[in-house]
Amino acid sequence: MSVVKSDLIKQLSKNYPNFLKKDLLKLLDITIHEIQDALKRGERVELRDVFTLEPRVQKARVSRNPRTNEKINTPEKKSILFKMSKEWAKKINEKE
Numbered sequence: 001m002s003v004v005k006s007d008l009i010k011q012l013s014k015n016y017p018n019f020l021k022k023d024l025l026k027l028l029d030i031t032i033h034e035i036q037d038a039l040k041r042g043e044r045v046e047l048r049d050v051f052t053l054e055p056r057v058q059k060a061r062v063s064r065n066p067r068t069n070e071k072i073n074t075p076e077k078k079s080i081l082f083k084m085s086k087e088w089a090k091k092i093n094e095k096e
Contacts, residue, residue, distance in 0.1 A: 039080060050088050054081040 005028065012024045035053065038045050045053040058077040065072060084092075 049085050051085060052081075052083045054083070055079075056081050 009021060009024055009028065012028075013019065013021050016024070035045050039053060039055050042055050044055075056079050058079060060076045061074050063072050063074045064070060
């Protein structure tokens with residue numbers, strides 16, 4: 001299940017009718033931009049009782065092609081570790 005930004009703005013405007021949609025859009029853009037910048041700097045991002053995002057570095061290594069047994073140098077990679085909180089997982093998995 002993916003979340004589309006426009007659907008998120010619609011839901012936020014429904015929950016908070018006092019805010020204008022353009023203000024909610026700007027707030028969401030700033031939040032996403034700050035999360036991206038923090039991950040680029042190698043910092044951990046934590047939204048309490050929701051989730052954490054942590055950048056990880058996979059070291060460079062020598063791997064092999066399983067078909068030809070040829071050795072290949074695999075460069076260093078960056079990835080993001082996503083961990084959901086237990087409370088959020090319970091809320092998502094609840095049956096209505």
